[in-house]
Amino acid sequence: MAHVLTPLLLMWAARSLREVGSGIVVTNEVLSPSSTWSPVLLRSLPALQDTWWPDSLARLPRRWAALQARSPQSREESEWLGHWQQESFETDKAEAVMRAERVPLLARKIAMRFKPERRFVLRDGNLVGSMKTLSGSWMEFSTTHETEAHSVGYDVHSVSHSEPGNVLCTVSTAKSRTGSTKVTTNRHYLEGDRLVCETTSSGGTYKVYFCKT
Numbered sequence: 001m002a003h004v005l006t007p008l009l010l011m012w013a014a015r016s017l018r019e020v021g022s023g024i025v026v027t028n029e030v031l032s033p034s035s036t037w038s039p040v041l042l043r044s045l046p047a048l049q050d051t052w053w054p055d056s057l058a059r060l061p062r063r064w065a066a067l068q069a070r071s072p073q074s075r076e077e078s079e080w081l082g083h084w085q086q087e088s089f090e091t092d093k094a095e096a097v098m099r100a101e102r103v104p105l106l107a108r109k110i111a112m113r114f115k116p117e118r119r120f121v122l123r124d125g126n127l128v129g130s131m132k133t134l135s136g137s138w139m140e141f142s143t144t145h146e147t148e149a150h151s152v153g154y155d156v157h158s159v160s161h162s163e164p165g166n167v168l169c170t171v172s173t174a175k176s177r178t179g180s181t182k183v184t185t186n187r188h189y190l191e192g193d194r195l196v197c198e199t200t201s202s203g204g205t206y207k208v209y210f211c212k213t
């Protein structure tokens with residue numbers, strides 16, 4: 001029903017606008033950025049701006065356009081926040097990856113029984129994540145800074161960046177005491193109400209699915 005009501009709502013709200021020169025000014029509280037209706041209208045504009053109201057975004061007041069640009073990112077970030085626990089994972093693929101990397105049988109069994117967790121918070125307006133390691137400690141990752149951690153005999157250096165599609169990508173380089181190095185890439189993204197971690201290393205790729213607690 002939302003796709004039916006949205007055009008009607010915008011057509012009704014548009015009657016509250018009057019053009020002045022080359023711009024549009026608000027003549028009704030309905031379209032004020034502090035109005036109750038504003039979040040609804042802001043969410044509706046991106047889907048419709050290329051159809052029946054193509055020039056609307058460019059003609060909006062500067063303050064409202066800024067809110068429109070920022071609002072989707074805020075909503076997406078809020079969906080990340082909280083504590084996530086493993087719901088399921090691609091068992092066969094994970095086992096195949098560890099076999100390809102010649103991980104010992106005992107270590108594979110421990111890893112397969114491990115229940116990974118994730119936590120996400122906002123710090124100074126930036127999304128910061130952390131993952132629980134096999135040792136029980138938490139390793140932080142963020143696009144704002146590089147991180148160092150120590151886990152199960154490895155020194156881990158991680159660098160994160162954002163990818164298109166609201167993906168948080170973290171590349172971790174782990175060095176053992178013997179000098180061996182392993183590079184693992186974790187790509188976190190939301191899929192419906194689940195968090196997905198796509199892990200890639202020299203042995204292949206598998207996915208872990210998390211649900212929010």
